[in-house]
Amino acid sequence: MGVALALVLSLAAPSASPGDVETFGELKAALPADKARRAAMLLRFADSDRPARADRLRALRAARDHKPKRALSFVIEARLQGAAGANGARARALAAAAAAFAKDGQVARKEHVLRVKKADDVLARLVKVVLAREKHAAPPALSQxxxxLSAEATEALTAWDALDDRTQRARAQLWLARLRATAAPPGGPVDVAGGLADLASAVASCKGRDGAAVRLEALRARSRLLEGQGDLEGAALASLAADREAAVDPRQPASRQTASRYLKSTASLELCRRARAQGIVCGKAEQRTFGDTLHYDFSREPRGTFDPEVNAEVLADYDTLLQQCIRDAVRAKVPITQTVVELEWAVGNDGRLSGYDLRPLRLRNTSYDACLREAFAVFRYPPYGGEMQHVRLSFEVGGEL
Structure with a gap:
């Protein structure tokens, strides 16, 4: 029986379970006196990606009081530390798991764990090789x-499967894809299709909050690959998808993470700026792909003077909110079509809007006005000194949207 299957069976106890408990304190209060059931609950809690990482590690340490579960507690810790990128702690957990399996006389499971440890060593070598090759503008052909090493890393994928370690497997796929992107033959093209397929596989196979960091890396790599091919829309969408993954923080319980509108990175902002120069509107593509839009928090920029060019940049980034207000108003039968709308808003020194004016007057106190109020509350400008600045915008809403 493989380690992954043994792990599933060991955690599938029909007795009490932690349910929706997300903190170690809540779990501790619900633990039964029976050691076997207690250990099963602790391991199930630790194997869930909803609690905070530190609480999951506390649960694993507590589960080791029940000796039959010691080895599996180290296996889960190795997966958890790997997802966190703590390679040293992962290696120690794997060594402890192998030793515990050996002490219990479970030789086959010990060998599974040692295979994983060897596969991790192969991945570490692969990372060093790829990073060295990526420093070259035109990397040479792959040496023998x-x-x-590429073949060895590909073969090692099955080792992580035996541990049901999808995050580490996806990380290996990511680095294999990055290697492929540097492996163009002399004078020949990079295998873009193959690299994109590898990266897509890495993203798809790496589920849950634990896999967010690997998905982020894979999406950033995808963005760079598409950018190199001149596909700025695809590059921007991949970068924006990575921004969404960056918001996932396994150090916090899942229920305590709050969504933010200001997740757009400087990399995504720059890609969208370049795409706009080609007539591509990032916000529309983003809305179509994800169902919403992220925004850049310009108020984090250094304080300076109010710059008209930056004002245009802010408006381009937040324009999707204003466009959505128009669409909602039309659906709500607000008399906005065939109308020249005039907006003026005041930008405070902290970059937040302090008020706005809407004309024609018949649009005030309508659902369109309410939508604008919510949209302008999201706007952020760079902070500046001096007198308060005002921005004016005038546009005509046609008869068909």
């Missing part, structure tokens, strides 16, 4: 040793 690099080809052998």
């Amino acid at each position: 040793s690099e080809q052998a």
Whole structure:
């Protein structure tokens, strides 16, 4: 029986479970006196990605009081530390798991864990090779040793499967894809299709909050690959998808993470700026792909003077909110079509809007006005000194939207 299957069976106890409990304190209060059931609940809690990472590690340490579960507690810790990028702690957990399995006389499971440890060593070598190759503007063809390492890493994927360690497997797929992107033959093109397929596989196979960091890396790599091919819309969408993954923080319980509108990174902002120069509107593509839009928090920029060019940049970034207000108003039968709308808003020194004016007057106190109020509350400008600045915008709403 493989480690992954043994792990599933060991955690599938029909007795009490932690349910929706997300903190170790809540779990501790619900633990039964029976050691076996207690250990099963602790391991199930630790194997869920909803609690905070530190609480999951506390649960694993507590589960080791029940000796039959010690080895599996180290297996889960290895997966958890790997997801956190703590390679040293992961290696120690794997060594402890192998030793615990050996002490229990479970030789086959010990060998599974040692295979995973060896696979991790292969991945570490692969990372070093890829980082070295990516420093070259035109990397040379793969050497025989690099080809052998690629084959070894590909073969190692099955080792992580045995541990049901999808995050580490996806990380290996990510680095194999990055290697492929540097492996163009002399004078030949990079295998973009193959690299994109590898990255898509890495993203798809890496589920849950624990996999967010790997998905982020894979999406950033996808963005760079598409950007290199001149596909700025695809590059921007991949970068924006990565921004969404960056918001996932396994150090916090899942229920305590709050959504933010200001997740757009400087990398995404720059890609959208370049795409706009080609007539591509990032906000529309983003809305179509994700169902919503992220925004850049310009108020985090250094304080300076109020710059008209930056004002245009802010408006381009937040324009999707204003456009959505128009669409909602039309659906609500607000008399806005065939109308020239005039907006004026005041920007405070802290970059937040302090008020706005809407004309024609018949649009005031309508659902369109309410929508604008919510949209302008989201706007952020760079902070500036001096007198308060005002921005004016005039546009005509046609008869068809």
